[in-house]
Amino acid sequence: MLEIARGSSERGELVLRRRDDGALELRVNGVFVMDDVETSSEELLASAALASVRRPDRVLVGGLGLGYTVRALLADPRLGQVVVAEIEPELVSWMRSGLVPSVLDDPRVGVVVGDVRDVVAEAEDASLDAILLDVDNGPDFLVYNENSAIYASPFVTTCRSKLRAGGVLTVWSSSESGALEDVVASVFGACEVKPVPVQLQERAETYYVYQGCRQ
Numbered sequence: 001m002l003e004i005a006r007g008s009s010e011r012g013e014l015v016l017r018r019r020d021d022g023a024l025e026l027r028v029n030g031v032f033v034m035d036d037v038e039t040s041s042e043e044l045l046a047s048a049a050l051a052s053v054r055r056p057d058r059v060l061v062g063g064l065g066l067g068y069t070v071r072a073l074l075a076d077p078r079l080g081q082v083v084v085a086e087i088e089p090e091l092v093s094w095m096r097s098g099l100v101p102s103v104l105d106d107p108r109v110g111v112v113v114g115d116v117r118d119v120v121a122e123a124e125d126a127s128l129d130a131i132l133l134d135v136d137n138g139p140d141f142l143v144y145n146e147n148s149a150i151y152a153s154p155f156v157t158t159c160r161s162k163l164r165a166g167g168v169l170t171v172w173s174s175s176e177s178g179a180l181e182d183v184v185a186s187v188f189g190a191c192e193v194k195p196v197p198v199q200l201q202e203r204a205e206t207y208y209v210y211q212g213c214r215q
């Protein structure tokens with residue numbers, strides 16, 4: 001195992017490392033967050049949103065990670081602009097320096113270093129075609145406890161208010177969450193749940209994507 005970079009903030013410690021199998025891996029506070037081998041759920045997060053909107057002129061992504069959600073968005077020629085809210089400046093710095101393959105040099109991408117809750121709150125009402133949230137591991141296995149507010153009704157309601165008619169909120173979770181499904185359904189009137197079978201270092205797991213559409 002080769003440690004590539006390490007950083008810290010008031011939320012804890014971030015470690016970027018190269019595993020013995022060659023994979024690039026990100027851990028936060030000692031918890032596995034993602035690697036560059038199994039990226040299908042991040043890609044589904046993007047594709048589910050893109051498939052549900054007619055014109056993705058302006059998209060907001062909560063969580064930069066290793067960039068795979070943004071990369072999948074950029075592959076769609078319809079995409080106008082994507083704004084990424086990333087609370088950890090180290091992640092942005094590692095990508096800008098080339099330690100992580102960058103998606104930030106595309107002119108359609110803008111990055112705001114800050115809490116996604118603040119970034120969403122500051123957006124104009126009915127100004128976004130999609131909001132994609134991949135900020136933590138989901139409501140039931142949090143890396144950072146304060147992120148629980150991201151999955152609660154007040155913030156989900158705020159997200160809805162920022163979406164244009166036909167816009168979607170799409171949320172990634174590492175585990176099935178009836179509570180999250182109920183919140184999205186109560187705010188949007190319905191919630192579509194997409195399970196994503198993944199293979200994590202020879203271990204079968206299932207991730208989930210939750211989606212609500214503003215009618």
